[in-house]
Amino acid sequence: xxxxxxxxxxxxxxxxxxxxxxxxxxxxxxxxxxxxxxxxxxxxxxxxxxxxxxxxxxxxxxxxxxxxxxxxxxxxxxxxxxxxxxxxxxxxxxxxxxxxxxxxxxxxxxxxxxxxxxxxxxxxxxxxxxxxxxxxxxxxxxxxxxxxxxxxxxxxxxxxxxxxxxxxxxxxxxxxxxxxxxxxxxxxxxxxxxxxxxxxxxxxxxxxxxxxxxxxxxxxxxxxxxxxxxxxxxxxxxxxxxxxxxxxxxxxxxxxxxxxxxxxxxxxxxxxxxxxxxxxxxxxxxxxxxxxxxxxxxxxxxxxxxxxxxxxxxxxxxxxxxxxxxxxxxxxxxxx
Numbered sequence: 001x002x003x004x005x006x007x008x009x010x011x012x013x014x015x016x017x018x019x020x021x022x023x024x025x026x027x028x029x030x031x032x033x034x035x036x037x038x039x040x041x042x043x044x045x046x047x048x049x050x051x052x053x054x055x056x057x058x059x060x061x062x063x064x065x066x067x068x069x070x071x072x073x074x075x076x077x078x079x080x081x082x083x084x085x086x087x088x089x090x091x092x093x094x095x096x097x098x099x100x101x102x103x104x105x106x107x108x109x110x111x112x113x114x115x116x117x118x119x120x121x122x123x124x125x126x127x128x129x130x131x132x133x134x135x136x137x138x139x140x141x142x143x144x145x146x147x148x149x150x151x152x153x154x155x156x157x158x159x160x161x162x163x164x165x166x167x168x169x170x171x172x173x174x175x176x177x178x179x180x181x182x183x184x185x186x187x188x189x190x191x192x193x194x195x196x197x198x199x200x201x202x203x204x205x206x207x208x209x210x211x212x213x214x215x216x217x218x219x220x221x222x223x224x225x226x227x228x229x230x231x232x233x234x235x236x237x238x239x240x241x242x243x244x245x246x247x248x249x250x251x252x253x254x255x256x257x258x259x260x261x262x263x264x265x266x267x268x269x270x271x272x273x274x275x276x277x278x279x280x281x282x283x284x285x286x287x288x289x290x291x292x293x294x295x296x297x298x299x300x301x302x303x304x305x306x307x308x309x310x311x312x313x314x315x316x317x318x319x320x321x322x323x324x325x326x327x328x329x330x331x332x333x334x335x336x
Contacts, residue, residue, distance in 0.1 A: 025326060029066040031312050032323055037071065040078030041095075044316045053083055053091040053108065057115025058320050064123045065327050072123060076132070079116065089135075089142045090164060091116065108163050110147045111179040113139055118184040121191055133191075140188040144196045149173055151203065152225040158200040159207070159223060160185070167232070173223045174231060177211060177259075178244040180204035183252035183332075205254065208245065212258035216282050217242045217266060237287070238266050239279040240317065243295065246302040247321070251328035255304055264302040267295070294318030297325035304334035 036043050042055035056079045063072035083091040085103055093109035095102050120136035123129040146164035151157045152171055161168060162176040182201040189197030211217055211228065219241035220234035230236045246263035254260065267276040271286065276295045279288035293310035298321060300307050307326060312319045 026066065028312060028323060028326075029062065029068065032062070032319055033068070033071055035312060035314065035319065036316055037075070040074035040076075041082075042075070046316060049097050050104070051082075051095045051097075053079075053093045053112025054115065055112075055316075055320070056083065056091070057112045057119065058324065060119035061115055061122070062323050062327065064119050064127055064129075067127065069127070069129055072119075072129065076120070088146060088164070089138045090146065093163075107165055108147075110143060110160060110162055110164075111176075111181070113143055113147070114179070114181060114184050114188070117143070117188055118181075121188060125191075136188070137192040140192040140194055140197060143188075144192070144194045148196055148200055151207075152223060153227070154203075157203040157206075158196055160200045160204055171225050172229070172232075174233075175207070175221050175223045176219065176241060177208055177217060177221065178219065178241040178248070180208060180245075181248040181252065182254065183248075186252075201252075205249075205257065208249070208259040209257065212262045215262070217245055217259060217263055218282070236282055237279055238277070238282075239288075243267070243278060243298055243321070247298055247325055247328055250301050250304075250334060251324075251332040253333040255302075255333040260302055264299065267299055267302070290318075292318035294321030294325070297322045301325045301329055301332075301334065 037059060041051045042059040043049055043051060044055055056075060059075045060072060063075060079091065082095055082102065085092050086106060086108065090108035090113045092103045092106040093112060094105040096104040117136045117139035120132040124133040147161050148158045149161055149168045151159045152173060159173055159175060160179055162174060162179055167174045182205055185197045185201035189195060211221070214228065217238055218236050219239045220231040222229040222231045246260040249257045249260050266280065269280070269286065270277050270289050272289050275289040275291045276299060277286050278290045278295055280286050292313045292315055295318060296310065297307060307329065310322060312322070
């Protein structure tokens with residue numbers, strides 16, 4: 001079954017790459033590059049022009065999917081030179097321009113490492129771009145060694161931590177639900193011979209289903225021996241992180257997952273026509289609404305409905321979500 005999934009994934013990626021010279025999808029990719037990529041660096045203009053490991057991971061995956069080998073190589077070269085500065089094979093998560101010490105935080109963010117490793121694996125496996133597989137497997141093994149911990153409720157199960165140095169104990173673990181991308185974990189675990197990553201994907205889906213039963217999907221939560229708790233160092237909100245939960249589950253063929261249905265419900269609680277809720281408290285107080293295309297694309301994906309021909313919005317995060325959602329629709333469990 002895994003072999004069949006890999007074959008289908010390669011075929012879909014090749015089909016997507018063949019369309020990049022024409023059509024809206026290819027045009028959006030070129031616009032995304034022109035808007036946000038400079039010299040191999042993905043720029044988040046709403047965070048004072050910083051580059052973060054998540055953005056590099058997104059860029060690498062999109063470049064592979066759209067068959068853009070030149071941009072892919074530039075992104076990976078910049079990443080190796082500026083973010084691969086730790087003693088392990090994970091990335092520092094934050095690089096700041098125009099400072100003497102550009103690496104503003106050497107800690108890693110596991111989702112960025114996961115996206116980068118998956119993109120590098122796909123580059124060689126699906127696109128035939130040589131020289132990337134071993135780096136992908138090395139990153140995957142370090143994620144398994146450094147970014148997994150026991151679930152306090154079921155110590156034989158693996159939880160994916162938000163970073164190698166993230167807070168954890170036998171009684172309480174910080175958890176970001178939006179870091180669970182089951183498809184990437186499974187494919188990397190299979191390629192690297194790391195069953196712990198495959199188990200983390202399976203358990204991650206279970207944890208997300210358990211969270212959905214609470215009626216709320218937070219950006220951050222603590223997993224404790226008795227269940228879930230408000231995190232010690234983060235606000236307890238549905239928001240810009242948690243929006244990605246339906247995206248990653250649908251991309252992984254789990255459009256039927258209860259967290260996809262709840263995520264759609266939370267988005268659609270807006271009081272403003274044609275807007276979605278992108279930040280809200282657990283008691284339902286709406287903090288931020290938006291009609292930007294990236295958020296509308298997440299709703300379309302969660303509904304398994306066709307996308308509108310939305311242009312980019314000059315907002316890095318919304319535009320990145322739009323690109324990823326269209327890729328997830330092509331590769332995931334929704335077939336239009």
